[in-house]
Amino acid sequence: MGVTIKDVAKKAGVAPSTVSRVIADNPRISLETKKRVRKAMKDLGYHPNFNARNLAVRSSQAIGVIMPSSADKALQNPFFPEVLRGIGAYAHKTEYSLYVSTGGNEEEVFEEVKRMVNGNRVDGIILLYSRIADPVQQFLIEKGFPFVIVGKPQEQENEITYVDNDNVKASKELTNHLIDLGHEHIAFIGGAPELTVTIDRLNGYKTAIKEANLELPAEYFAHAEFLKSGGRDAVEQLFALDIPPTGLVVADDLMSFGVISTLEELGLSCPEDVSITSFNNLYLSEITTPPLTTVDIQIYMLGFQSARCLIERTKNKEEPVKRIIVPYEIQYRQSTKELDGKNR
Amino acid sequence: MGVTIKDVAKKAGVAPSTVSRVIADNPRISLETKKRVRKAMKDLGYHPNFNARNLAVRSSQAIGVIMPSSADKALQNPFFPEVLRGIGAYAHKTEYSLYVSTGGNEEEVFEEVKRMVNGNRVDGIILLYSRIADPVQQFLIEKGFPFVIVGKPQEQENEITYVDNDNVKASKELTNHLIDLGHEHIAFIGGAPELTVTIDRLNGYKTAIKEANLELPAEYFAHAEFLKSGGRDAVEQLFALDIPPTGLVVADDLMSFGVISTLEELGLSCPEDVSITSFNNLYLSEITTPPLTTVDIQIYMLGFQSARCLIERTKNKEEPVKRIIVPYEIQYRQSTKELDGKNR
DNA sequence: ATGAAAGCGCTAACAA
């Protein structure tokens, strides 16, 4: 099957190399022949074979996108399709394709990465997660293979290109909002503690609390899974304390839903009894009850920019290491309210 | 860069073709040499170049996954990462890679498909949506290119391999559940009306209503977008009717959240005032208030099976057209309750 | 401005 460059060459009465040049829009080919060749291509329904092309130029015009392993339900987070959409937009623009590795366990993810890299399937990789001591990251660094992280690397921050929000600042701002509303007992519920994003958001929270000279008991940091049971445990523990919090900084909208649900089971309601703030501004956070006060981290933009960095880098070896901080914007909605007398 | 098959051959003292055979685990190579070659591969850190391989065998060991265009927010539906996970699981097992096309507008999606197909980037395609008069589907059929649909084709049902649930039956069962609970005024809220899935679920609903000899006023079918405003419009209209429904069959969990939210704004609550049933059993539907009575359509399995069909097909031209119906299971939770006196 | 020819790294007849 398949009409090749030779067929086109024959039909247009030129050499294959000329056809190749026409494809590349080489300026040293006369407009005359270009037209003739293009017509031949069209008539024959010619489409370049990418495997052949890639073999010849040793590149693949494709980038790999690595999702975290899906031991938990984290992958059901709409965050992923949304970054993917951002990445896809830039990739499409530049005629790159997207290879994705979707979860499985950690080992499988690693295997996928190795397949992509070793098999020359992709020119670069985007990591959709960042955590401490990640063998994948280590592998990529050792190979000197181009990659960018959506999020912030835990180590070697200056040698890795990454696209992130200022999570520390955002988290601090969120916490301060609660403080401004009169809350004095504010707890933090984060995701997996080895994720950089959790660490940063926890730090921002801590900073704000300290600066306001509020108490910061160790029992006020909880880590919940996205899974219901996990979230419930965290909330139950928190609200069984002598002084339960009246304000919550939660690291992810999806977790907030679980938290609100558990609160209701405990007979507490949001925002009357406890104010909740969180992160991501998923489409969902606008339509639930109550709508969430949350940080819009611009997921799409995170994806778009990461693709841009990576593709620019694969096109130009000299492109320097970059750090791109995507601005965030807090959406104030109904999950937070001024602390009223009875709770003080 | 890159150590090639020749290097390995030289080091092992054999011909390149022998190395190739070892890679393919050809049975006519002595165990002796296999071992020697494998050692050489390991010592040299050899990895086959897939572009070269694919060029030689005219295949790519990759499948394309096409998401719907993302004009709306539909892509934020956790359905997608979840099917992707299922597809990825089977793909990984069989050492296939995944190419994805993520949204953009319809034209861009189509371009992506053409790129994948014409450029020999993939051996087959999985369509994650199905709707009437889809140019992509048409293109694939004309080309005779292997593809499978997650969902049900609108035309040429017998010539296309697809993986779906029995949506008609599920929807009927859901509706009957409401009827059994005493509801007599049941409305349907679907997604985009050109999607097959919407059509099927609407039909199941209608059938149940008719069989129970209940009324079926035209105003009882609403179509909502995933976007909040759309869902709100539908709900507001429905509940402004002379006889507002007390039961709802909603085509997607995500839409149900919007519906519940709008209801609350109207001063109605679920399940006290209106019972809601829906589809998908997203992780979310379990943790919100109230937890949803919803059809578990086994999203992961839909993905897994579609990948299986497609990969089996690409491996064997003779593989017949298939239809796979993944069983569903209704999860009864708290969004539905017996109609009490006051609402009759 | 264009052509000839040598690869890119691998597979697959065909020989031996």
Next chain:
DNA sequence: TTGTTAGCGCTTTCAT
């Protein structure tokens, strides 16, 4: 059981 050789379809020197 293994080696030789001719491609797969494209790009890219090097000539002309």
